Amino acid sequence: MSLAHHSDANAALVDLIKPLATRPGFVSTLLPEVHVVSMHSYVASSPQIYEPSLMIIAQGGKLASLGSRTLDYGAGHYLVQALSVPFMCETFATPQAPLFGVSVAIDRVMLGELVQAMGTTPDLIVEAQTPESMTSAVLDAPMRESVERLLRCLHDPLECQVMGQSRLREVLYAALRGPQAGVLRALVAQQSHFARVAASLAYLHSHYDEPLNVDILARQANMSASTFHEYFKRSTLLSPVxxxxxxxxxxxxxxxxxxxxxxxxxxxxxxxxxxxxxxxxxxxxxxxxxxxxxxxxxxxx
Known part of the structure; x- marks a missing residue:
């Protein structure tokens, strides 16, 4: 895709997001799994946490720091947040050039159904090491087109009611055909340590206000306390505590x-x-x- 075409495609996404972004920050849409986001000024690096999601940026930029890694996901890129991990986030936006994006929650049930339907693709490389919990990718044509269809659907309540879940499936399917397919597959691989850590995080997010310890969380992951602690830290870069x-x-x-x-x-x-x-x-x-x-x-x- 040429730079001019790339810029036009981003502008088309902005035009679809802008009417839905009724205030700065994250705004709900007709689909509970989808939020649009807009920012109109620079925000210095500050602690954040996202639920498992795909964050697509159409205009502006974000810089995420996780441990020793820095991820630059500006216009025409998307962030794959496979696990909810705390990270530092810097936002680049001005009143003249606001940030516009869309966040699509990763539904693990839907993701699992898609992975099962797709089977093992010939081009999939199974990695032995723990996948990165947060990665970025270029918004390729299939992904961009699926996001456009999803956003168009959000402007029409009837279409959203009838086709909304199908549009969400399309976006997840496009991500599963993209460069970060491995981490998304690992998220729903029943026996993978990564999926087990994800299950413990889901429990932790529902019960964070209760007394919790490593033994309780390890049981949610169906792992021994020592194995759980090792893989939890490898996946999130933090100990459970x-x-x-x-x-x-x-x-x-x-x-x-x-x-x-x-x-x-x-x-x-x-x-x-x-x-x-x-x-x-x-x-x-x-x-x-x-x-x-x-x-x-x-x-x-």
Missing amino acids: QYLKRLRLLKAQQMLVAEGLGVAQVAHRVGYQSTSQFSREYKRYFNRSPGEEGISLRIPA
């Missing part, structure tokens, strides 16, 4: 910003017994106190 702490703090930030709750109330709701410990750990992670967060009402990146 570190992960739980960061997830609680990120959930707390969302509550402080979106719901305007008091610090003690938020600390309790995310599973902290001590408000002072919560405040110390919050300040260490975000470089500001939870009290300041509630006042600033920052827009999520």
Whole structure:
């Protein structure tokens, strides 16, 4: 594809996203699995966590840092977030050139059905090492066209009702034909350590406010505690205890910003017994106190 054609194709996506992006940040659509995102100013690198999803960027840019890796996913690229892992995210946007994108949740049941229907493709290379939990890829023509059809569907309630799930399947199918097919297949391979870690993360995200330990999470993954700890850290770059702490703090930030709750109330709701410990750990992670967060009402990146 020529640069001019590439630019035109991105502009077509922007035209479809813009009417749906009624405010900055992530905005719900007629399909619960799909959110459009827009930002109108630069956002410095800050901690984020995404649910398993495909994040397609049509305009603007994002820079993600995970451990020693840096992923640049600007216009014409998409991020494959196979596991929910905390990472640092920097957003590049201006009022004249806002960021526009669309987030498509990865439905593991739908993904599993597609993988089963596709079987083992001849061009699939099975990797022995643990897949990367977060990767980026160029938006090729099949992926771009499937995203366009999905976005068009969101403008028509009847089409969305009748064809919405089919459009989602198309996008996941296109991703399974793309360069990051391996990690998506690993996510639903029943016996893979990666899929088992994904199952434990799903449980952790539903029960993060409860007392949790490695043994409880290892049982969700059907693994021994020592094996689970090893593969969890290999997949997320964090120990289970570190992960739980960061997830609680990120959930707390969302509550402080979106719901305007008091610090003690938020600390309790995310599973902290001590408000002072919560405040110390919050300040260490975000470089500001939870009290300041509630006042600033920052827009999520």
